[in-house]
Amino acid sequence: MFGLALSAGAGVLGAEPREEAGVAEASDIDRAEVRLLGRVEPLLGKVEEASFEALSLRVDGATVExxxxxxxxxxxxxAEKAAEFLELAEKAWRSRQRLERGDFxxxxAGFEELFGVYAGRLGPTAQAVAEGALRCRLRRGAHASAIGPWLMLLQAGGGGRPVFDGVPAVVDPETGLCPAIPPIWTETTGVRQLAERGITLPSGVEPTDERAALLGAWYRYAASATVGERQDRPSNSDDPSVRLIAELVLAQHGTGVERSENRDRLRQRLDRSRAGRAQTPAWLEAWIYAAIGRSxxxxxxxxxxxxxxxxxxxxPARFADEQPFLAGLCLAEAAEAMDELGRGETAGLLRAELRRRYPGHPAGDDAPNGRGPIRGVTMNSPRAGGGQDH
Structure with a gap:
């Protein structure tokens, strides 16, 4: 309830607390008083360790990180053990408080400063900072640059239940994927930067977790294919989430044979879901339809x-609420395809629908920079569903 990570053994996050044999419980005189954000009563416990990653207390026979x-x-x-970390703690809890009350x-500002320090680290503070930076970047439509915090959240051990109180999950707990960041790009400044420079992370920080590194590589590969840059193809993996992203990307950007093979794989995923042999959440079904259609x-x-x-x-017919940006993008690309097929009247109707439902969408012909279909800048409008960076 209060975001405490309980560990029965040192460094094991999330395990059920248990009393360890031979460990004497701290008396009241040995206990520190810790005031926590969102909790009325103080937490009493013996300070075992204060580190950059977390405060470790002995509480009722269990280690609480x-x-x-x-x-x-x-x-x-x-308390003196924690003195050097309290300035950092104040910046962290104030940033958390602001996010939870909607002041993004x-x-x-706070989470970005902290992300420069905590990116690549493990533990509960690193998870909170990464998730905070991820949510804030997504809020302003910076989807391409949000990949970095998302990968660091996975690497820090997060991505299950939300770190923050009173907000929906930003990462799917089953797959570790972020529903707000499909591997489906349009050519924008942010996407070109992703293709040319890689994942946006603080200097010297790279994903060290194999899954996070491969996911990042496939997202960059998709961005490179979108803007016409050549990149070495990432390796695939036995990890189900990496395999899924590879299928989505190759369905759009592979050779003719690869596109066909990966469309079939994606269709099989939908077939298994319809047959009740697997569960496909709405956001993922939308990703699959978009990738197959673009292919x-x-x-x-x-x-x-x-x-x-x-x-x-x-x-736009079925997933407009779950994936508004993709819905608008698909309308724009459907219109472009109909133009190329010589069906201009239908294309015009689709563009009119795009303007009506998603005014100012980056892929629309009313995008603020006037660049026309597919190549607009990001928008912050909820109607446009965000964008892919400025």
């Missing part, structure tokens, strides 16, 4: 391209 984003103040025995502008409109056969248009139109 508390992220600094929860620690408002401390007093009593052992001020929250982002089909790249083919030469007119009938396949028309099927691609119909497939993409599932997005």
């Amino acid at each position: 508390i992220g600094w984003d929860r620690v408002v103040r401390m007093s009593g025995p052992g 502008v001020l929250a982002e 089909l409109v790249r083919e030469n056969d007119e009938a396949e391209r028309l099927r691609g248009v119909v497939t993409m139109l599932h997005l």
